[in-house]
Amino acid sequence: MIAALVVAVQATAGLAVAPMSQAGPPRDTLPVVTLSEALEAAAQVDPNYVAALRQVGDAAWIRRGAWSAFLLPSISFQWSLSQFSPEQFNIGTNSVTDRLTTFNLQGSYDLFRGGAKFHDLAGSAAAVEGSVAGELQARYQTALGTEADYYDVIAQRQLRTAAEERVRRATEQMSVARARVLSGAAVQTDSLQLLLELTRAQVDELIQSSALTIARLQLGRRVGRDGPVDAAPLDATPFRELPLALGAAVEEATRSSPALLVARAEQRLADAAFKSERAAYLPRLTLFGSWQGFDDDLIPDATNRTVVGAALSLPIFDGGARELRVFRASTARRVADAAAADAQRAAARNVTEAYETYTTARATTDLAERGVTVARENLRVQTERYGAGATTIIDLITAQVDLTEAEVALVQARFATRLALAGVEAILGRRLF
Numbered sequence: 167m168i169a170a171l172v173v174a175v176q177a178t179a180g181l182a183v184a185p186m187s188q189a190g191p192p193r194d195t196l197p198v199v200t201l202s203e204a205l206e207a208a209a210q211v212d213p214n215y216v217a218a219l220r221q222v223g224d225a226a227w228i229r230r231g232a233w234s235a236f237l238l239p240s241i242s243f244q245w246s247l248s249q250f251s252p253e254q255f256n257i258g259t260n261s262v263t264d265r266l267t268t269f270n271l272q273g274s275y276d277l278f279r280g281g282a283k284f285h286d287l288a289g290s291a292a293a294v295e296g297s298v299a300g301e302l303q304a305r306y307q308t309a310l311g312t313e314a315d316y317y318d319v320i321a322q323r324q325l326r327t328a329a330e331e332r333v334r335r336a337t338e339q340m341s342v343a344r345a346r347v348l349s350g351a352a353v354q355t356d357s358l359q360l361l362l363e364l365t366r367a368q369v370d371e372l373i374q375s376s377a378l379t380i381a382r383l384q385l386g387r388r389v390g391r392d393g394p395v396d397a398a399p400l401d402a403t404p405f406r407e408l409p410l411a412l413g414a415a416v417e418e419a420t421r422s423s424p425a426l427l428v429a430r431a432e433q434r435l436a437d438a439a440f441k442s443e444r445a446a447y448l449p450r451l452t453l454f455g456s457w458q459g460f461d462d463d464l465i466p467d468a469t470n471r472t473v474v475g476a477a478l479s480l481p482i483f484d485g486g487a488r489e490l491r492v493f494r495a496s497t498a499r500r501v502a503d504a505a506a507a508d509a510q511r512a513a514a515r516n517v518t519e520a521y522e523t524y525t526t527a528r529a530t531t532d533l534a535e536r537g538v539t540v541a542r543e544n545l546r547v548q549t550e551r552y553g554a555g556a557t558t559i560i561d562l563i564t565a566q567v568d569l570t571e572a573e574v575a576l577v578q579a580r581f582a583t584r585l586a587l588a589g590v591e592a593i594l595g596r597r598l599f
Contacts, residue, residue, distance in 0.1 A: 196382065196395065197391065197395050197396070198397070199389060199396075199397065199398065201313070201397075201398070204312050204315075204388065204389050204397070205308075205309055205312050205313075207389035208309075208312040208389055208390075210390065211389070211390035212304075212308040212311075214304050215301075215305060217304075218300050218301040218303075218305075219301060221297045221301070222301050224297070225294045225296070225297035225298075226294060228293055229293070229294050232283075232287045232289070232290035233287065233290075235283060235286065236287055238275075239275035239453075240274050240275070241271075241272070241273040242271075242272055242273070243270070244268075244269075244271075245270075246268050247266075247267050248266045248267075249265055250263075250264045250265065250266070252264070254266070256461075257460050258459070258462065258468040258469040259460075259461060259462055259468050260469075263462045266460070267460070267461050267462060267463060267465075267466045268458065268459065268460055268466060269457075269459035269460075269465075270457075270458050270459075271457045272454070272457070273454070273456070274452055274454040274455075275452065275453045275454075276451070276452050277451045277452065277453055277476075278449070278450065279448075280447070280449070280450065281448070282441075282442045282445035282446075285439075285441040286438070288438040289435050289439055292438060293431070295427070295431045296431025296432055296435065299424050299427035299428045299431060300424070300428050302424040303424035306424065306595055307592060309591075309592065310588045310589060310592040311388065313588040314585055314588070315381070315385045316385060316397045317581050317584045317585060318381045318384070318581070319378070319395075319396065320397050320399065320400060320581075321577050321578070321580070322374065322377045322378040322381045323378055323396075323397075324577045325574060325577055326371065326377075328374075328570060328574055329375075330371060331570075331573070332371070333367040333368055335367075336363045336364040336367045336566065337364060339360050339549075339562065339566070340357065340361065340364060342549075342552070342553060343357045343360045344357055356559040359559045359560065360559065360563065363567070382395055382396055385397060405528045405531060405583050406599065407528075408521065408590065409598055412518065412521050412522075415517050415521050415590070415594065416514050418517075419513040419514060419516070419517035419593055420513050420514050422595065423509075423517070423595060424595040425509055425513065426510055426513045429502075429505050429506040429508075429510075430509075432505065432506070433499075433502040433503055433506040436495070436498045436499040437499050437502070439495050439498065440495040440496055440498070443491045443495040446488050447488070449478055449479065450478070450479045451476065452476065452477045452478075452479070453475075453476050454473075454476070455473060455475070456472070456473045457471070457472050457473075458471045458472075458473075516593050517593045520589040520593055521590055523582070523586040524586035524589075524590055527582040527586050530582070531576070531579040531580055531583050533579075534579040534580075537572040537575060537576070538572045538576050540572075541565070541569040541571075542572075544565050545565040545568070545569045547565075548561055549562065549565075587599075
């Protein structure tokens with residue numbers, strides 16, 4: 167009974183594995199992107215990065231508006247034509263007519279607003295700097311997400327390969343065990359133990375195939391494709407040591423990290439907004455002038471009037487609205503100050519974490535490679551010993567599982583190392599290699 171079960175499983179093992187490998191689109195029909203292509207494509211479709219680019223343009227226009235208000239007067243033009251029934255007195259022609267045309271050109275310039283114009287300029291400059299830093303931050307956050315999805319495809323593909331190797335090894339050992347059972351050199355439970363290992367290996371392959379399909383779909387979404395996208399293999403160059411020490415990385419992050427630059431720009435913007443609101447307690451001096459024309463022709467020139475003057479205004483009380491605006495601006499400034507201080511501490515903490523994660527993952531990768539070599543050699547020895555009857559089936563299966571776990575650990579260590587490097591670069595806002 168046991169022998170028949172083992173033979174049936176061996177006969178169907180290949181058939182059971184084939185549908186797993188063919189799930190989804192055929193491998194050779196999937197579009198393949200390199201890492202640089204994925205990064206470029208993701209920057210075009212990532213909503214956060216597109217929004218960050220838009221904010222740069224908005225801030226630039228706010229800056230232009232602040233300079234225009236500082237240097238140039240406000241000018242408006244108005245022309246109107248009125249038709250009367252019955253006729254009315256026309257102040258341009260000093261006669262009764264059924265038509266009146268007016269022309270009005272006026273302008274004003276705030277000569278003094280309590281310093282608010284200078285504060286608006288400072289705030290607009292901070293907004294531009296903050297938007298530029300925000301664009302850099304969004305770019306590297308997009309790159310971090312893209313690299314994570316890209317490396318995930320590679321990792322899931324390698325994990326599926328490890329699962330396929332596990333199925334292959336279990337199938338081969340099934341043949342060896344069956345031959346030893348039929349010859350009387352081993353008991354039937356050896357075949358059952360290997361049958362259990364083969365079943366687990368096939369389940370693991372199913373899981374990894376599904377995970378690879380999802381990872382490819384996520385990469386396709388990241389680069390703006392409607393279907394799955396495969397990742398081109400990366401070179402096997404050993405991971406290098408970071409080109410800067412931890413202290414230098416912390417110093418750079420607390421000086422020029424994009425997230426910190428954004429927080430500091432918002433701090434300056436909140437300070438400028440508070441000072442601009444507080445300027446409402448000072449008087450306002452405005453120069454104004456206008457030129458008006460009246461007639462019954464399309465271009466009125468019968469009567470012209472010119473007005474020039476200056477206006478001084480000082481708000482005394484507006485129901486507490488001014489005080490409320492100043493209080494809210496003061497609160498926003500205090501919040502921005504706290505956020506900037508926290509961002510500086512967070513930059514030091516985050517870059518240290520990413521740096522240590524990369525260092526640890528890099529060392530773990532070296533150890534994991536050694537572990538795969540040892541596990542592979544151990545499996546070879548156990549296979550020979552089992553064939554010679556010098557060891558048990560439990561030792562052989564344990565060696566097989568150990569090799570699979572070592573291969574998985576190596577894949578995970580490589581994935582963690584690449585992702586940690588991308589994290590350090592996202593915090594610093596620049597490439598390290």
